[in-house]
Amino acid sequence: MQPQQPGYSSSRAYLELLSDLPWQKASKEHELDLRAAQERLDNDHYGLVKVKQRIIEYLAVRKLKPDARGPVLCFVGPPGVGKTSLASSIAAALDRKFVRISLGGVKDEADIRGHRRTYIGSMPGRLIDGLKKVAVCNPVMLLDEIDKTGSDVRGDPASALLEVLDPEQNKTFNDHYLNVPFDLSKVIFVATANRAQPIPPPLLDRMEVIELPGYTPEEKLKIAMRHLIPRVLDQHGLSSEFLQIPKAMVQLVIQRYTREAGVRSLERNLAALARAAAVRVAEQEQVVPLSKGVEGLSTPLLENRLVDSAEVEMEVIPMGVNNSDISNTFRITSPLVVDEAMVEKVLGVISV
Ligand SMILES: Nc1ncnc2c1ncn2[C@@H]1O[C@H](COP(=O)(O)OP(=O)(O)O)[C@@H](O)[C@H]1O
Numbered sequence: 001m002q003p004q005q006p007g008y009s010s011s012r013a014y015l016e017l018l019s020d021l022p023w024q025k026a027s028k029e030h031e032l033d034l035r036a037a038q039e040r041l042d043n044d045h046y047g048l049v050k051v052k053q054r055i056i057e058y059l060a061v062r063k064l065k066p067d068a069r070g071p072v073l074c075f076v077g078p079p080g081v082g083k084t085s086l087a088s089s090i091a092a093a094l095d096r097k098f099v100r101i102s103l104g105g106v107k108d109e110a111d112i113r114g115h116r117r118t119y120i121g122s123m124p125g126r127l128i129d130g131l132k133k134v135a136v137c138n139p140v141m142l143l144d145e146i147d148k149t150g151s152d153v154r155g156d157p158a159s160a161l162l163e164v165l166d167p168e169q170n171k172t173f174n175d176h177y178l179n180v181p182f183d184l185s186k187v188i189f190v191a192t193a194n195r196a197q198p199i200p201p202p203l204l205d206r207m208e209v210i211e212l213p214g215y216t217p218e219e220k221l222k223i224a225m226r227h228l229i230p231r232v233l234d235q236h237g238l239s240s241e242f243l244q245i246p247k248a249m250v251q252l253v254i255q256r257y258t259r260e261a262g263v264r265s266l267e268r269n270l271a272a273l274a275r276a277a278a279v280r281v282a283e284q285e286q287v288v289p290l291s292k293g294v295e296g297l298s299t300p301l302l303e304n305r306l307v308d309s310a311e312v313e314m315e316v317i318p319m320g321v322n323n324s325d326i327s328n329t330f331r332i333t334s335p336l337v338v339d340e341a342m343v344e345k346v347l348g349v350i351s352v
Pocket residue numbers: 044045046047048077078079080081082083084085086192223227228262263264267
């Protein structure tokens with residue numbers, strides 16, 4: 001086929017999809033170590049004892065009977081309680097790849113199942129697209145926000161999903177674009193929803209609902225201290241050497257600045273504090289000399305700053321000055337400790 005011929009690029013895209021799809025390619029399946037899986041879940045998530053126990057039971061059944069037609073786990077709860085991140089922990093515990101299919105706002109069956117190739121600009125559905133991206137046929141696939149799918153004149157996505165979750169039918173999943181059956185039976189499906197009620201009953205029937213009701217202020221505090229703060233610091237190139245957020249300040253943020261069952265806006269507020277701190281820390285040190293003295297101190301912040309500011313700093317260093325003299329100008333300042341004034345400056349004053 002010549003590139004000038006009509007239909008060349010769409011045929012090419014189709015053939016590329018055919019060759020890219022993981023028809024057989026699978027991650028190696030290890031014998032599951034339940035204790036390691038439990039450890040993994042505990043490391044990633046604070047609390048949620050019953051939920052984690054149910055996940056472990058689910059994994060144990062899979063281990064004893066790998067082809068068991070178990071129900072699909074569906075985490076149900078308000079935003080920010082850890083539904084999505086639990087699903088990715090399951091993938092990590094199983095040593096499988098993870099792919100998230102966002103179903104929020106999907107109203108068209110073609111989003112799930114693709115358009116027929118006779119349409120101009122036709123594409124495969126989100127499932128096939130996700131499988132192409134992870135490039136293995138046995139990932140953990142998260143059907144995220146499954147309650148947010150609606151239906152309208154263009155078909156019912158729920159009935160397509162029903163086929164996906166039915167072990168009898170998903171061996172030969174039919175994507176309209178692909179037009180050859182694809183075997184989904186090796187995929188481990190997990191779903192999430194904010195509420196169970198809008199999920200169509202036949203679909204709900206295939207799932208086991210696990211409720212995550214939300215956290216108490218004490219639980220939020222523990223989650224923040226153990227999980228959110230270390231992660232937020234890391235994301236901003238900081239560490240506790242540079243910034244400390246005391247418990248009392250986290251409590252203040254929880255009480256005054258968040259009103260939620262989960263921890264999402266708590267995490268956002270902590271990130272705002274970290275950003276403000278990053279600016280202050282970066283301002284404090286004007287000269288970071290490129291000398292041997294710095295090499296030993298490899299905190300992420302320093303590395304980033306050396307990369308960012310290398311050119312500028314070269315100009316600042318005067319000619320002829322001995323490198324070892326300059327290295328003395330470098331010091332790690334004492335950590336910035338977040339106080340109430342800083343919280344108010346960054347997050348705004350809220351009268352109580
Ligand atoms: N129990 C928990 N322990 C540690 N981190 C948590 C916990 N619950 C939620 N998080 C964190 O809160 C954030 C929001 O969680 P997410 O999974 O996106 O919530 P959801 O999908 O329920 O809306 C994530 O960064 C997640 O890791």
